[in-house]
Amino acid sequence: MLWGSKQLSDFDSLVNPGYASQLLFINEPDEPTQSTMAPGDAATLWKQQFQNRAGEGYDLWSPAVTSSTRGEAWMDQFLTACDDCSISHMALHFYDTNPQNLIDYVTHWHSKYGRNIVITEFACENFGGGAQATMDQVWSFYQTVMPWLMSQDYVTAVFPFGFLEDMANVNPDNQLMKGGQLTDLGKYIVYGPY
Template structure:
């Protein structure tokens, strides 16, 4: 059993067990390699971790966890990403237990991978299509400003073998219904399963905790949603960790150990 240094007093300190735990949890971690994530496995007070996948916006990692599938990502089309892509992706598919691949981070934004829908479709055929039959393949991951971009990409890549659609969501903690509408709109647009690979509610720790009380059950119970990762184990957001880790924060405990379909964490 992993050991945790838990800070008590969070508003959502009591766990509520779901009637039946799902056999394939959806929760994951978007974690840079310098962020310690090993305590997100194991169990706490009799509740098993719901975290079973990880990614790091890169195509290889130095901190693969035994409890999680590592999912390589081709962040963008610059040579520092593409020159190592095939070697790394094949390594993790053949030797690392990976079964999924992610492509192109927020291409609709100039500060991110910055691709037009047509450029992304052309690159997807070059760098993702060769893995058809070897892995489940994700579309480019747009944030919640990217509906039109994604719609154009899916048209430009209508001949592509895309298995799932990753998306992001960032908004105020009072707008949980907006998250639900965003996810459902992409499910309807693409007709594919959705991965919510980044999402975060802006607000205090208690605000975010209350947000997760509603968001986690929605995501767990939505058949269109295959996986999700709260944004809290990245270099610019460590809200799931206590003082930079490795101990989990109360919010991290809530996210990790709330039973499937429940947004409440153990005390």
């Protein structure tokens, strides 16, 4: 992943033909605390650093914007500026406590943009200032969204946020790994059944 323009030299030194099969472009450019980049600037960076990599055998994943309304607006502007870019997958982030909202969000993005979807971050998390979900609600969230996500042929990969020892500012009930071992929720995510 090219997280943002600050990591450009590291990205260039690592990414050579055969290094990997997917490349992910910038992290939450619409979010002031993340890579923060104007859509036109991002399109220019894509054309300079990413577009030529399609010929090296990489699938090129779009910028991963936030699930706020500004994320979709940012993406629209980016795609206008990068209308000839070879984007194989739309990369999404999603944080909310309502599982139907995730389903609707993913469905909307696929319908609107017509590309395969990868969800590179998601969790049952309330960033809106209200109460966080309980452990039972977190379980219900994943037991609703995981079977649905796994049944959509256009959703090619999902990465729940919780495969971390330090959950930072995300509800710790989403934690999928603790002490180097999968939690019960982590086992469900990895093994199903769904």
